[in-house]
Amino acid sequence: MSEARSNRDRRGADRRRGDRRRSERRGPAADGRDQSWFGPPHEGEGEAAAGVDSASNATADAADSQFFFQQARRLAHAGGSAFQRLYRAFLAARAALGLALVGAQALAALLGSTTPFWTLALSGVYALEAVALWLLPRLQRGASAQSLARLSSPRWWLSIGLDLGLFGLLLALDRSAGVSYGALFVLPVLMAGVLTPRLLALATAAMAALMTLGVAWWSVLQGADAGLRMTQAGLVGVGFFVIGLLASELASRLAREERAARGSMELARQQAQLNRLVIDEMTEGVLVVDRRGHVRAANPAARGLLAEQQMVRTAPFQLRGVPAWEPLVAAVEQAFSAGGWPEEGRDVALVFNAAERRALRLRMRFTRRREVHGTEDLCVLFVEDVRNLLARSRQEKLAAMGRISAGIAHEIRNPLAAIDQANALLAEDCADPQSQRLTAMVNSNVQRLKRIVDDVMEVAPGVPPQPVPVDASALVSEACLDWARTNKLPAGPDSPLGLSLPTHALRISFEPEHLRRVLINLLDNALRHATPGPRSVQVSLRAQSEQWVSLGVFSAGELIAPEVERHLFEPFFSTRSRGSGLGLYICRELCERYGGRIDYRSQRSAALGGNEFVVTLRRLPADAPLAPASS
Template sequence: MSRAAEHGTERRAGGEAERRRSGRRSTDGGAATEAWLDPFGQPAMRTRPAAAGMPAFQRFYRLFLGARAVVGLALVVAQVTGSVLGVRSVSLAMGLSLGYAVQALVVWLLPRFRAAPAGIALSPPATAATIGVDVAVFSVLHLIDPASGFNYVALLVLPVLMAAVLTPRITSLGTAAVAALVLLAGAWRGGLREGDATLLMTQAGLAGIGLFLIALLAGELAGRLAREEASARGSLELARQQAQLNRLVIEQMADGVLVVDRRMRVRAANPAARRLLCDEGMARPAPFDLGALPQWAALAQAVAEAFGANGRGERLRDVVLPFEGGTERTLRLRAGFTGRRAGDGLGGSGPGMSEELCVLFLEDLRTLQARTRQEKLAAMGRVSAGIAHEIRNPLAAIAQANALMEEDAVAPDQRRLTRIVADNVDRLKRIVDDVLDVAPGGAPNARVIDLATEVAAVVAEWARSVQLGLGASSRLEVRFDTQPDAPPLLAAPAPLLVRFDPDHLRRVLVNLLDNAHRHAVERPGAITLALARLGEAQVQLSVASDGTPIAADVERHLFEPFFSTRSRGTGLGLYICRELCERYGASIEYRLRAADEPNRNEFSVTMPLVVADPSNGPPP
């Protein structure tokens, strides 16, 4: 078997993989051209002709078909020229040459014959139509027309070479053996006619040995070419997979990635970077000019300064992008540099191939600060939970000892002191319970409830506890907006199904109502509680009051633990509210309403609705 056939499995797998890749490129080529890395695409690879990417076996096959057609035409021309010049020729040789030329042209020109075989070796029909025909025609010409002056021995090299490259080794050696036997038969026949058999047989033997050497050497070279081609195609496939993986990772990154040249031309931008560069929506795909918009001027200046520093190492810098409407976004930049050199295997040479490029990594500073704050709070929560567990036992001992002392206390001063101890023990117990309630790892006791019913019950209970009426002149005004012409809160509004623990909902709502009641003025409607649907998927519960607007420096720390503006406050109320809301997929936020709106301080809780199946009743 030839070396090409020895690596048949490799070549077959490579051919099938190439055909599958070709099919995929025909379907997803459009998507590939829109990938963020497209500005670094390699034109030489994308625009090369189809034949350049054809496996060597198919290229050799087409080359041999063309060579057969040329040889056939040359034979016809030689026969005609010999007849014109008076060289003796026979009609059979002319007929064979003409027939061979027609057959070679048909095989070469017709698409059905010219199409390269799908395998790694010629099929038996293809072998018979090419190599078999060549050996038969050239052998007959050599045997029937020895005295015409034409030497047909050299023509036998073509089928031997074709068999060595395109067929297994046994076939190529068989072809060389048949050709050698034909040469020996011709020499024996000539020796009988001319009487110099020894010399002719020696020449024929040497020619036969040469044909065998051609078959062996050509087969070895074809095998080596097949191995190198399989290795190259494997490397190309690995490089393509790596590029696709890199593209997928960068496109899905939360951080923005920009690639900028010295002319401030953005060569590539992932979706996150395009979002960060605009206040709303996304910037247009690369390439684009970083100096095209005024709000990008600070970013362009930062890139220019990074290039001016000779691109050594990575640099951190914060840049503010001002947008229309007075809004702005602060980006943290991290710059790195890379150079592309001609001849480094990245697609050849050309304009810009040796140009140094700046790779910018963009992060929204607010997102970064929020992530850092969340990590700190999570660590603090774990530490606080451990401390709370350790405090419980000595706290219980203090409470028990204080109760025993209170039983024996007779003097008013002693009773007053024991009461102070008891009050502070109760306060510490509440703090411990609050910390443990929001400790990480607690599984929520979530069940589907009717939010309207639960809110109505909590509001009624809270109003009684603070001795607050619910009439028209009450400080508390309740509103429902769950459907057109909705009834008052306590008049059976439309059900709103959410997944929330009732005790935790009561805790969140009571905390918000207590804060509003503490800071609101004494007038009707100073506190507003509203429940409203937000589309088909969410509901919002809000509590607003007309107290003094919260200062900006206080607002930043509202939901942080142990932050309080009251001397006896624990600073855990709003923090616990946020942790409980997030446990059930809800969110809580504060906003300051416009100056012309009443009750400007508003805390709102947004919850996802649970869709009920009418055929099965409400969800469990």
């Protein structure tokens, strides 16, 4: 019994799945009872349609995007939805038909024809109602695909139902067929086929056909030819059904095309937004310029490169008329006239004033017209500061040199260890002073080479860093005291080392030994270049914000020269003959590994001028667990 029940349940589930698949294949508009061809769009389409309008409003405020969204805005505001446009067109057709009926009756009376009073009265009533519904927006308020999708809706009776009733009365009052009023049924049948669901459109066609057949049968009872009248009525009724079906199918296709167009417009809007975001974030300047020097679009990087101090206003703007931009205008004109530009680009110098001269590298790409009367040619300019290009090239060379240096340092380690061991064995067997001086010299240079190798390997690519929560106050205090003892600095008020540390813990994200290495390098440099005296080297630690902690190492003395300052953090640059030139470079690399940075500041105070290196460290919440401060 349980097996039979399970089989029954399985068959029921299969049947439900089949019904669901059939309903999905039919689509939401298959059920004509509650769906209109212009009813609520499918899931996602309503959002797409709304997105077009909202995007149009948003892009109207952004001057840079006017060029990209001009056509989209024009289409989106071309008169509302398809239903509203068709509904107003049918209202205008009804008003024209009503006026034509009254005009025809009046013309017939002027020509001497006898016009029944009821015919003239019904035509006048219809004309008044149709013109009022067309001209008064208040009467159109609330008209929608849903309001016309029900036979009980007042909107349906105010337009389609009224037409059926009045045209039926006109046909019944003129049974002699002096005037072919039956053709008037085409308008309500066509209107129902376009604006209502298919089932209701067929019902409207059936009503018109039944009225035509009823009037024909009435005429037969009055003595008319039965074969002729019934044949005419039957053919006219079939025509009503054909018109209703064709109008419904055309309206369905129109609705699908409109939804597809709105979806495509939404995709185009999203793609344009994505492109604009990508271009805006580019460090390389991008300009879209036409032949007349009119800038259609410009990203922030390009507007910054074209400005002397403040950024140029958003596009559109004109390149001509600004003296500093004349070389750029000349380059664009030359590119358009020549029809091309070198692939590697060319350099252009913008002179803003006697002290400000900026060299720019220009690369250009062109859009070509496919037709003679097509859209105009546009030029896309990629602009970059030559100084940035040189800096990037220098960085690439430094990175390559760093990789080579790391490989060489790795290969030097083993021979260096062998030399150190052999020199130690020789030192044990040497008794005369001359040999001891030579072995001591070898040992000094071996240790120096070891330090250089260790420095190079410290910044070589390897295992990603693992930062841990560290109490910066405790670690800096301990490292400074150890450094003072190692360098045999006196304690007390005459000590050249001064500390300004907070009493509470400051938690940062760093590796303790690497932070100690950075601090020791800065302290060694500070003591080496400081003027002798108390507090000539000062270390300060403070909370800069909720996210950052500032560690400063100051040395009182002569300021660093500007030509030296430019190369402070470059590897292998040193002002000492026996220096490796890697100390500050290692400090910068270690700080950047853990999301921090190091900067140089010169203090020109008359009381205590000197040089200061400031390390900015990433701060952690106060409840972060701490790692041990010492190894």
